[in-house]
Amino acid sequence: MTHGQDGRIDAVVVGAGLAGLTAARELVRDSHSVTVLEARDRVGGRTLDHRLADGEQVDLGGQWIGPTQDRVNDLVEEFDLDTVPQFDEGLDQVSIDGTVNEHDDALRALPAKAYAELMDAFGQIETLRTQIPLHAPYDAPDAEEWDATTVDSWKRATLETTTARGAFDALFRALFTTDPSEISLLYFLTYVHAAGGIEVITGVEGGAQERRIEGGAQQVSRLLATELGEAVQLEAPVRAITQDDSGVTVESDAGAYTGAYVIVAIPPALAGRIAYDPPLPARRDALTQRMPMGATIKCIATYEDPFWRTDGYSGFVLTNDDIVGFIFDDMDAESTTGALVGFIVSNEARTWSERDASDRRERVLDDFARYFGGQAANPVEYTEQVWSNEAWSAGCYAGNMTPGTMTGYGDVLREPQGRIHWAGTETATQWCGYMDGAIRSGERAAAEVSSRLT
Numbered sequence: 001m002t003h004g005q006d007g008r009i010d011a012v013v014v015g016a017g018l019a020g021l022t023a024a025r026e027l028v029r030d031s032h033s034v035t036v037l038e039a040r041d042r043v044g045g046r047t048l049d050h051r052l053a054d055g056e057q058v059d060l061g062g063q064w065i066g067p068t069q070d071r072v073n074d075l076v077e078e079f080d081l082d083t084v085p086q087f088d089e090g091l092d093q094v095s096i097d098g099t100v101n102e103h104d105d106a107l108r109a110l111p112a113k114a115y116a117e118l119m120d121a122f123g124q125i126e127t128l129r130t131q132i133p134l135h136a137p138y139d140a141p142d143a144e145e146w147d148a149t150t151v152d153s154w155k156r157a158t159l160e161t162t163t164a165r166g167a168f169d170a171l172f173r174a175l176f177t178t179d180p181s182e183i184s185l186l187y188f189l190t191y192v193h194a195a196g197g198i199e200v201i202t203g204v205e206g207g208a209q210e211r212r213i214e215g216g217a218q219q220v221s222r223l224l225a226t227e228l229g230e231a232v233q234l235e236a237p238v239r240a241i242t243q244d245d246s247g248v249t250v251e252s253d254a255g256a257y258t259g260a261y262v263i264v265a266i267p268p269a270l271a272g273r274i275a276y277d278p279p280l281p282a283r284r285d286a287l288t289q290r291m292p293m294g295a296t297i298k299c300i301a302t303y304e305d306p307f308w309r310t311d312g313y314s315g316f317v318l319t320n321d322d323i324v325g326f327i328f329d330d331m332d333a334e335s336t337t338g339a340l341v342g343f344i345v346s347n348e349a350r351t352w353s354e355r356d357a358s359d360r361r362e363r364v365l366d367d368f369a370r371y372f373g374g375q376a377a378n379p380v381e382y383t384e385q386v387w388s389n390e391a392w393s394a395g396c397y398a399g400n401m402t403p404g405t406m407t408g409y410g411d412v413l414r415e416p417q418g419r420i421h422w423a424g425t426e427t428a429t430q431w432c433g434y435m436d437g438a439i440r441s442g443e444r445a446a447a448e449v450s451s452r453l454t
């Protein structure tokens with residue numbers, strides 16, 4: 001831990017993910033003393049590197065970065081890390097309601113009418129999202145109406161064919177790891193707007209899935225933590241936060257820490273599990289009860305070679321037919337090893353998180369084989385991460401707002417409560433839900449606290 005001149009910590013940070021570590025780094029740069037309390041025995045939170053038997057490094061958590069994600073790109077450059085483009089050559093496969101279609105531009109694989117409907121819906125999303133002020137989405141002209149509408153109701157009113165609806169569901173689940181019936185249209189539009197549009201959020205080249213960090217995304221957090229040194233305390237789950245006029249006391253399993261301020265840099269749903277004294281205002285508490293985490297199981301199978309490339313496939317699949325909702329080729333263009341990464345998402349992920357690991361593996365590999373042939377059922381290695389079973393994530397990729405939440409409680413998302421400030425990707429106004437948003441949120445929270453300390 002680093003101490004201020006009077007022996008007191010200026011700020012305690014809860015959570016050593018990208019948000020918490022960035023906040024701590026910014027505070028230290030402003031000459032403030034900081035302690036970061038992390039529940040796990042590692043840093044990086046929703047990013048997690050995994051080394052395969054052959055030495056290749058893959059991501060079991062957050063993976064892709066892209067243009068306009070300036071903060072994460074800056075850190076990658078600053079730490080001298082390399083990035084590799086997502087492999088994207090050959091035929092994509094889209095399987096909706098039992099029919100598999102192929103095209104080198106995934107959505108164009110859909111039947112013409114379904115594709116046209118979907119493109120029209122995308123156009124509407126683009127028109128609507130630009131009416132939303134990102135710092136105050138609840139002030140959008142139609143905020144009340146959009147927040148009372150689920151994405152599913154909007155889809156039913158907008159898309160006619162079952163194929164277009166099925167494709168929209170598959171795409172939505174891939175992006176939000178939750179079902180369209182669970183979140184509001186206002187939140188959906190805000191999230192898309194915060195990323196710069198529907199093309200950006202769904203895209204590979206020029207989009208959110210453009211590149212990955214060679215060696216794994218968790219490296220960024222490890223490098224930040226190395227810089228912070230002893231200020232980062234692992235295996236220190238925070239259970240309670242008490243505040244009064246003089247400061248805060250943060251009680252963790254590794255002991256109690258006293259500081260002037262605290263930055264809680266964890267998802268709202270987990271922030272709601274900390275005991276606060278005095279209790280948080282009802283509207284802040286209500287918010288944390290209305291941002292459930294999505295659900296993902298990330299599954300990676302490796303092969304001696306990327307045989308699907310030889311067969312003319314890119315490795316990309318989008319489907320509403322299987323437990324795996326989407327698949328990507330997980331190696332770069334030059335790699336001689338083959339790897340497929342599949343995501344079980346939303347309710348399938350919640351259901352399958354309770355199943356036996358060997359049943360899950362068999363079912364996932366069956367799904368892979370459906371698209372890439374029997375060879376895909378016999379990997380050299382298989383690994384997975386069940387994010388819903390992680391106590392200190394409780395799901396992934398992020399917490400999403402249910403209907404009525406943004407207009408009812410959205411104004412308290414970033415509002416400090418006394419000496420408590422809030423960070424985490426869910427609080428970002430740009431690239432909310434992404435690694436970039438996490439970093440931005442940490443910078444914002446650090447600036448808030450810094451301005452109170454000086």
Ligand SMILES: Cc1cc2nc3c(=O)[nH]c(=O)nc-3n(C[C@H](O)[C@H](O)[C@H](O)COP(=O)(O)OP(=O)(O)OC[C@H]3O[C@@H](n4cnc5c(N)ncnc54)[C@H](O)[C@@H]3O)c2cc1C
Pocket residue numbers: 014015016017018019020037038039040042043044045046047060061062063064065236237238239265266267270274296298387392393395396397398423424425426433434435436438
């Ligand atoms: C499978 C998967 C795929 C993803 N894909 C992408 C992608 O391709 N691109 C992208 O940009 N993003 C992606 N994301 C999202 C991205 O990983 C997150 O947005 C980002 O890492 C969140 O950072 P954070 O610091 O806000 O939160 P977290 O990473 O969740 O950090 C919070 C930290 O707080 C700790 N913690 C929780 N509760 C407590 C407590 N009570 N006391 C102490 N510590 C606590 C946790 O252990 C954790 O380390 C993905 C996530 C997952 C899981």
